Amino acid sequence: MSILNLPLSEAKEKIQSKNVTVTVVGLGKMGLPLTTVFTNAGFTVQGLDINEETVAMLNEGKTFIDEPHVPERLKDAVEKGRFKATTNIKEAVENTDFIVIIIPVLIDDHGNADLKGLLQTYENLSKHIPKGAVFIQESTLPPTTTSKVIVPYLENQGLKLGTDFGVVFAPERTYSGRAIKDIEENYPKIVGGADEKSAELVKALYEQFVVKGVIKVSDATTAEAIKTFKGAYRDANIAIANQLAILADIFGIDILEVRDAANSEPFSHIHLPGIGVGGHCIPVYPHFIIQKGKESDFIPSVFVESRIANDYMVDYALDLIDLITPDWQRNVLVLGLAYRGGVKEHRLSPTLRLFPLTREKQPMGIKVYDPLYSKEEIERLFGKETAFDADQFEEALQWASIVIIVTDHQEFKDLNPLKLSNKIVFDGRYVIEPEFAKDFFLIQPGRLGLLERMGIIPKIHPQISSFPKINF
Numbered sequence: 001m002s003i004l005n006l007p008l009s010e011a012k013e014k015i016q017s018k019n020v021t022v023t024v025v026g027l028g029k030m031g032l033p034l035t036t037v038f039t040n041a042g043f044t045v046q047g048l049d050i051n052e053e054t055v056a057m058l059n060e061g062k063t064f065i066d067e068p069h070v071p072e073r074l075k076d077a078v079e080k081g082r083f084k085a086t087t088n089i090k091e092a093v094e095n096t097d098f099i100v101i102i103i104p105v106l107i108d109d110h111g112n113a114d115l116k117g118l119l120q121t122y123e124n125l126s127k128h129i130p131k132g133a134v135f136i137q138e139s140t141l142p143p144t145t146t147s148k149v150i151v152p153y154l155e156n157q158g159l160k161l162g163t164d165f166g167v168v169f170a171p172e173r174t175y176s177g178r179a180i181k182d183i184e185e186n187y188p189k190i191v192g193g194a195d196e197k198s199a200e201l202v203k204a205l206y207e208q209f210v211v212k213g214v215i216k217v218s219d220a221t222t223a224e225a226i227k228t229f230k231g232a233y234r235d236a237n238i239a240i241a242n243q244l245a246i247l248a249d250i251f252g253i254d255i256l257e258v259r260d261a262a263n264s265e266p267f268s269h270i271h272l273p274g275i276g277v278g279g280h281c282i283p284v285y286p287h288f289i290i291q292k293g294k295e296s297d298f299i300p301s302v303f304v305e306s307r308i309a310n311d312y313m314v315d316y317a318l319d320l321i322d323l324i325t326p327d328w329q330r331n332v333l334v335l336g337l338a339y340r341g342g343v344k345e346h347r348l349s350p351t352l353r354l355f356p357l358t359r360e361k362q363p364m365g366i367k368v369y370d371p372l373y374s375k376e377e378i379e380r381l382f383g384k385e386t387a388f389d390a391d392q393f394e395e396a397l398q399w400a401s402i403v404i405i406v407t408d409h410q411e412f413k414d415l416n417p418l419k420l421s422n423k424i425v426f427d428g429r430y431v432i433e434p435e436f437a438k439d440f441f442l443i444q445p446g447r448l449g450l451l452e453r454m455g456i457i458p459k460i461h462p463q464i465s466s467f468p469k470i471n472f
């Protein structure tokens with residue numbers, strides 16, 4: 001009998017003795033680490049992915065996903081017969097008990113969550129799942145989607161919640177680069193069910209490996225809100241820091257000095273400003289809740305403005321460089337494609353916005369260097385002759401007259417300032433100490449006053465006339 005239709009105590013015993021099968025749908029940067037957490041805990045996992053190459057590689061015990069412990073655990077799971085990947089839906093859900101959905105949900109051109117692929121996946125799965133299997137929705141969704149969209153959608157396929165299937169929302173709460181540690185050790189797992197019994201079962205499942213335990217919240221919508229509210233909160237806090245940085249430039253003071261001193265009080269948590277926010281979490285989740293607010297004629301304007309404010313930091317960078325050198329007849333080097341240091345992930349990275357805007361300035365040349373990306377990978381995004389290879393850092397620096405730092409990679413933090421002689425450097429991540437800027441211009445947002453006083457740049461007044469008019 002299926003997990004959902006067993007008496008609760010019996011179902012829990014089955015879970016505790018690892019006598020259940022888990023299907024993971026989406027074997028990417030987050031799905032694969034989670035898979036290896038399950039296999040490491042003793043569960044058998046059937047992986048489903050649409051990418052045939054990924055599936056073939058994984059079945060050989062190999063992966064490109066560069067997360068600590070994942071390659072060894074994967075190899076071990078394949079050798080022990082605890083993991084098999086497939087592109088075949090029927091095979092992937094055969095005799096399964098839990099089906100984890102961890103495929104990306106992005107935003108469409110109107111800023112709304114694009115659920116088409118997700119719903120199609122549920123529809124395809126629902127045709128083959130064993131009666132009483134429990135879906136665990138891990139990829140982030142706008143609040144109310146699990147109960148008001150997914151459940152009715154599955155019921156329209158003729159399935160009944162609570163007997164034919166169960167659904168919980170159990171958000172992924174990980175940071176690329178430390179996924180396994182985050183899942184197993186760093187945070188409690190959040191679980192909110194569309195039906196109560198599924199929530200109990202999924203709680204029991206995650207309790208097998210989450211050291212800090214499982215927080216079972218009232219329902220799926222609460223769990224969705226925990227994830228999206230946190231993301232939007234963070235985006236708004238970064239926007240506050242960014243706007244304070246611009247104000248600091250207007251006042252001629254140093255935002256980092258203000259921040260350090262202000263944060264000595266327990267009620268002040270001013271974030272680090274910078275050249276913008278990227279990745280497929282923080283810049284996306286505000287859109288999820290704005291969309292939901294709008295559906296009820298409520299515009300959560302703080303989050304609308306925060307998105308605009310954070311995107312604007314790229315324009316601000318270019319405006320400040322303009323003030324130092326209105327003539328862009330130079331070679332511009334963008335340092336970093338990744339949205340965050342040490343992580344090979346460029347979705348919604350500020351560089352994607354910066355590159356075309358810089359090109360409009362008609363510099364002599366513009367190229368990107370990122371130690372984690374090959375020339376080909378970068379040129380696939382921006383075209384021919386737009387990149388240096390990962391081993392060409394020296395050459396890239398020699399070529400450039402203007403350098404714009406977007407990513408706080410360790411390589412950039414360790415950069416010898418002598419290599420920047422005579423250049424104009426915009427440091428959007430505060431990786432360069434102003435005291436080392438002896439023979440180059442250094443611009444950092446929120447620090448113009450300090451840099452002027454240190455004689456690093458001439459006296460300039462920030463140009464902010466280009467800040468977009470807010471239009472809800």
Ligand SMILES: NC(=O)c1ccc[n+]([C@@H]2O[C@H](COP(=O)([O-])OP(=O)(O)OC[C@H]3O[C@@H](n4cnc5c(N)ncnc54)[C@H](O)[C@@H]3O)[C@@H](O)[C@H]2O)c1
Pocket residue numbers: 025026027028029030031048049050051054102103104105117121138139140172173174175176281
């Ligand atoms: N990457 C992160 O840092 C992070 C952090 C927190 C939460 N998340 C959540 O995890 C989700 C997944 O992110 P990711 O980084 O693993 O994405 P990813 O792009 O690395 O991987 C997605 C995988 O899913 C596969 N896939 C896509 N559609 C599919 C379908 N219909 N059926 C089967 N497989 C399919 C792809 O081939 C790919 O292998 C995100 O939407 C987000 O909500 C990610």
